Ligand code: GLC
């Protein structure tokens with residue numbers, strides 16, 4: 001069943017019934033202030049860091065689901081209802097939620113009262129705006145009571161949910177007309193507060209949760225609303241909230257619009273108070289920044305302008321890569337939603353979603369480098385800055401902090417390092433950046449090691465240390481040592497954990513010095529040549545030669561010890577035994593090493609690559625995508641770690657871990673098998689499963705990290721939507737390898753590998769200061785092969801398009817054929 005539809009012209013997904021199989025969310029904000037926003041107005045917002053500076057409270061894993069949000073309650077002649085459906089689950093005559101690029105709109109109606117809400121974070125300001133319009137669609141006058149409601153988080157989201165002995169005594173607010181200020185901890189070390197305001201005079205307010213809701217009521221039965229009267233409560237400790245009570249009289253046909261703003265404001269330490277009280281701490285907060293913010297968004301017109309500016313921003317951004325094709329599902333995913341999701345992973349990494357609580361993980365070293373592959377063409381300058389941030393958390397020996405905190409940009413000591421794939425992803429990210437921009441200057445940037453300026457050296461030296469780390473950390477078969485884990489966080493070959501609750505990743509209690517990863521070897525073989533090429537192009541010829549030798553040695557080790565007869569081995573455990581081999585009982589074949597080895601072109605000439613991918617299809621494929629391994633581990637294996645902790649079919653234990661499916665897609669294009677490449681692409685692509693939403697459950701417009709595998713009870717059910725490396729890699733697979741528009745050091749390669757029944761497509765691509773309008777004609781019905789290319793009407797005898805850099809549009813026509 002479908003719960004809505006794509007509106008491609010508006011770049012929106014329209015949800016037409018509120019009871020989606022899971023809350024279907026959107027993200028508001030693209031700079032410093034962010035909100036998560038569900039189709040029933042649930043979610044929360046934060047400034048920069050979802051853990052440290054959270055403005056509003058949200059209850060994860062709550063009953064009922066999706067508890068906490070920006071709620072509006074209506075009271076229409078005694079009839080109380082919530083126009084966003086939740087939290088009252090009100091019966092609505094009409095409902096629609098449209099998630100667009102950085103904004104969401106909910107509209108509904110009941111008994112002739114229409115409601116609409118437009119929510120977004122304006123560019124360059126630190127607030128959420130909720131523009132609410134009420135329209136009387138009935139034939140008689142209406143006297144409406146409108147109540148707003150948000151619940152403040154006491155900033156640190158972790159303490160907020162745990163430290164009640166303190167929290168219940170520290171909450172503080174100030175009320176000034178229609179503006180409610182949340183200033184908990186402002187009296188001491190914080191220099192920021194939140195403001196929740198509306199642009200009209202109010203009838204009353206509430207700031208104490210119990211006064212507004214009633215102690216034993218849920219969000220679905222706020223006492224004040226049912227009483228039709230705010231209590232004018234002033235929170236002192238307990239749970240501060242913000243609620244406005246507005247009375248609106250509406251003649252038939254009449255509309256009224258209200259602008260609600262939820263803002264984050266900071267003051268310099270010496271200007272925290274309106275009237276400084278010498279030696280005292282009971283001042284009134286300095287509202288200057290709030291006044292400026294609220295003045296700016298005081299009218300519906302100014303809000304509309306801000307929304308238009310936001311639309312322009314997204315239009316320009318997505319204009320850098322557009323697709324048109326007969327297959328609208330592919331076109332809308334590649335052209336709109338996949339890129340949008342890549343920007344969300346840029347902003348959020350793995351911190352805040354409906355599956356990531358915002359208090360857990362920071363920015364991952366490997367994750368952030370891979371995410372970059374998906375947004376570098378959209379925001380190259382920000383990608384550059386991101387690379388320098390990431391590189392600064394690398395250790396002098398080339399290894400890296402596995403994660404770092406976005407606010408401090410410092411490596412995370414609790415997790416530490418020892419994930420031996422990490423260093424190579426930096427090469428992968430930097431190579432992608434240089435291919436996109438041609439900016440070799442980044443290599444000369446001085447970047448600290450371990451955030452220590454005194455250890456700073458050029459980014460090039462960082463790359464060299466990354467490369468060398470793999471070269472110098474090999475095991476008995478000449479393959480890279482795996483350390484705590486490689487890309488697969490759950491293959492913990494040096495952690496023999498018997499203690500419940502112990503971390504599989506950080507409890508390295510079995511330093512075997514033996515366990516090796518074929519995947520890291522394949523990543524090295526894939527990304528190493530880019531390093532060698534960068535060396536050559538910057539005049540470092542000796543280094544390039546050294547690198548090429550090291551790569552050849554690695555490929556030799558894969559050939560010798562990484563081939564199992566029908567597919568590539570996955571790893572060697574701490575006892576030197578194979579993982580991902582026919583010698584194993586479970587876990588005979590894994591997806592990762594097969595995809596990546598073929599991506600690195602290993603075995604293409606001698607037919608092993610074809611064999612490996614055929615084996616992947618035979619053993620790992622399913623209706624909903626390729627599972628990570630087979631057979632699933634049925635028992636816990638001390639020597640394998642977390643991978644065997646999951647029930648069969650979930651997560652790394654034979655789930656469809658979508659992140660690595662595009663590796664197989666890309667690998668298939670290396671073999672020229674466009675039909676199969678596209679099949680693997682569509683299987684995990686959400687738009688193709690829109691009418692299967694009851695089973696899939698997650699948003700049909702974004703990728704999920706995992707879909708339950710064929711061993712799972714709920715095969716086909718997705719989880720962990722939004723924040724996943726799947727976004728970047730699927731975008732790479734569709735844009736660069738299937739549609740085949742791929743940046744390289746010299747320019748833009750045209751190398752499509754598409755299904756034979758795809759008659760053609762067009763792509764527009766902004767690349768190094770020019771626009772390429774590319775039309776691909778496949779009336780020949782081939783899967784791969786370019787017969788001819790014209791550039792601005794003239795024949796062009798290479799598949800590499802020149803770098804024009806002239807701010808002009810260039811017309812490229814590609815004819816496929818043999
Ligand atoms: C998660 C992690 C990522 C890891 C993957 C596989 O997506 O964020 O770093 O590679 O799981 O374990």
Ligand code: GLC
Pocket residue numbers: 489490505642651652
């Ligand atoms: C990744 C994996 C997850 C594992 C976690 C450990 O996110 O997907 O299964 O628990 O890493 O850090």
